[in-house]
Amino acid sequence: MENQNLAIALALVSLVTGIALLVNWSSNRQVFGLLKIALGFMANCVGILLASMQEFIPPLISVFFANALIMGGRIPVLSGLANFWNQEATKLPLFCLVWFLGTMAGFYYFTFIDESILWRTRIYTQMMLIFSASIVYILVRGLRIERKLRPVMAINTNFGAYLLLTLSLFNAVGDPILALFRAGQSITSLEQATTILLLSNLVTVTIFALSIIIMTMEEVAAEYQENAIYDPITTILNHRTFIEVSNRVLGVALRCATPSPFRC
Secondary structure, eight states: OOHHHHHHHHHHHHHHHHHHHHHHHHHOOOSSSHHHHHHHHHHHHHHHHHTTTTTSSHIIIIIIIIIHHHHOOOOOOOHHHHHHTTTTOOOOHHHHHHHHHHHHHHHHIIIISSSSHHHHHHHHHHHHHHHHHHHHHHHHHHHHHHHHHSSSGGGGOOOOHHHHHHHHHHHHHHHHHHHHHHHSSSSSSSHHHHHHHHHHHHHHHHHHHHHHHHHHHHHHHHHHHHHBBBOTOOOOHHHHHHHHHHHHHHHHHHHHHSTTTTOO
């Protein structure tokens, strides 16, 4: 009964956050990568819900197909984050795609040929570790690129990026620890394993969607601030900003017209 309530809660949260990301994309289409992130996020949520129903649906769907959606949905998310941070030339999504295909081959073998929950857990954890590390790399590199390309006056706080970075770092460290814990002391019941899955994904889904929405709002605000300061064609100060800066420089020059150690 507890897992059923958690599954219903996760379904509602996934539905609301998925719609929120789609609305976020439709309202900010000038920001690259949001559609890929939204579609990958929804695929991931569908996979989580299918995996939580292992007691009611066949293993082909609840194990193989569900994990394919959970892990495969991370690839468009990673590609969307790369587009968001101006890293279109990165090969990380292609690398993760190749690794994902190998992981699914292992999942098929340890699900239908030589059934082993332990090995499925190991290869799943390894794949998720690669995804989390890739997201961390994209975010860190993107923040460095933004610091170099954006003017000083248009730099935003990047609270959403740091929130997502914290979540990815936690998953990169927490997943291997959980895998080692399960290898040493396996979860005794499917209900217990499902409870852990639902709780962890409920938190992850909520924080991830919130981070993307905050990142989008900060990106749009930074663009508006940048356009208010710089001319988008010539990339120099626009008329209003030029006058403001000129008045400040002129004021300093007038105060320092007479050489005096007390005026400058």
